Amino acid sequence: MEQKRTGLSYVFTLAKEERGKLSLGMLLAVFSSALSFGPYLVVYQILLLIIKQEVTLPAMLGWAGIGIAAAVLQAILTSFAGICSHTAAFNTMHRIKVRVLEHMSKFNLGFFQEHAPGQIKTTLFDDVDRIETFLAHSTLELAQAIVVPLMMFIFMLRLNWIMALIMLVPMILGIAIPMALMGRYPDLTDEFAGDTEKLNASANEFITAMPVIKMYHLTAEKFEQYRNSLKIYTDCWIKMCESSCNPLSIALVVLDSAILFTLPVGGWLYLRDSLSAASYLLFILLTMCFFTSFLNMVTIAMQSMELGSGLDNVKKIMDMETMKSGQQTLSQTGCYGIDFDNVTFNYTQGGKDALSDVDIHLEPGSLNAFVGPSGAGKTTAVQLLGRYWDVSSGTIKIGGVPVTELQTENLSDLTAFVFQDVFLLEDTLLENIRMGTDATEEQVRQAAKAAQIDDFIMSLPKGYATRIGDEGVKLSGGQQQRISIARAILKDAPIVVFDEATSYSDIENEHKIQLALQNLLRGKTTIMIAHRLHTIRNADKIVVFQDGRVVEQGTHDELIASGSTYSHMWDTYTRETIGEE
């Protein structure tokens, strides 16, 4: 279905809190433009004096004074108009950024997995910044481009209606001819916006994938996705230029040659005594001024076309449905069981089920493990518990309450997730573990000790004050995972999920973390996803996933005794581990 382009009215809806300032800015811009007539009127009056042979020094000085006063006032009004529009634009930009971010923070977390960071950044910064530029500059130009030619036309109509109408001929031709020619070409604006977005996304991917790209000696030219996007973008750009070059050139030539219409007609009227010499000269001056103002409209039209796709992106995000928060809350100090009741889920409507009819009951305060081959649905199951996505059917409950009925902040307080890939803030190690909580430095250290990362941190010259990031220290995968474990320990949530959380750790560190966690996780309901089966051997319940279904559940001994999937996995695992040793 073709998407309807978002109109300029949406910009003014976004800027509704600043309408007063914007209107004042536009009004001042109109007054300031009206004053730009000053010099022309002065010239006209002086010409009249010359023709009537009434030139006197006081009269000349008087008119010159009026001209200078008009110019000074014009400068003052322009400056105030700019202050109004820039303040309104900056406030609007700030407000939109906050609103878009707030709105995004209410999405299911899956949104951030589905959308490339580059794409979100483009909307949040480039597209919103374009709105700011438009409001700061184009609104004033728009007011001027509409009002100035209109005022000029009314003035000229009063001076000589035939000449005024003649002035309209090049304007009508300048619009009608290009529009007729443009109609023969397809509208490529949406296609171009889409191609630009794809090019940005593939450039972003190229930069993100730099380590792999270097390993395989791929250059930007050889990186097929980038090369294709660039070619499609360039082809579309050339097509756009081809389709707009001729009509635009014709429009410019016709509008620029407006004087060729007013000059002969004015001369003819002058010879017939229907137009005074002063008026004739004034018309020649105004013809040039009129079309310069009118051409501003073409520039604004082009700016608003550029704004269009950015506006669409902002609107798309603002129109997206947010995750509906429930009303119920559970205490963060409680101990809760978890139930998956007949849960089915697919990432894309009509696509293959990532989970089918999953039924699991996890006892309050128990240690549980999700195991199974890659792609079996383990991560999907735990992400559904945290509402990264919402189930397609069935219910997931914490302490008997469906997760969809819990307040979103409460659900977040009840759960702590440690994933294989860790996100670190460009901040100190202390703040990276503290993560906005009011934990004391001592509490942070205790958590870091349990996660086996305190020794490493203390070995750094600045200890916990060491900053992570470009200019700071770089952490290994295992160290990052241990920071993430420390965060989860400090959060002290009643439900803790580890998804391959120690996969980057060496055996010794993994063992130490396991020992520390045994104490810390007492009384919490824990889910561990693990491929290294020895780490979950003592779990109260092991749930075996295969192809999106739960095929077995029980303790290690029960599952080994049953002799099916888990026992085969265990056999293979122990054989491989012994082989490695």
Ligand SMILES: Nc1ncnc2c1ncn2[C@@H]1O[C@H](COP(=O)(O)OP(=O)(O)OP(=O)(O)O)[C@@H](O)[C@H]1O
């Ligand atoms: N964001 C996503 N969009 C679409 N499909 C997905 C997404 N994430 C996972 N899948 C699909 O869902 C299925 C289950 O994936 P999931 O990551 O839950 O498996 P897993 O058992 O955790 O695998 P692994 O052990 O390799 O992490 C797979 O077929 C996978 O391709």
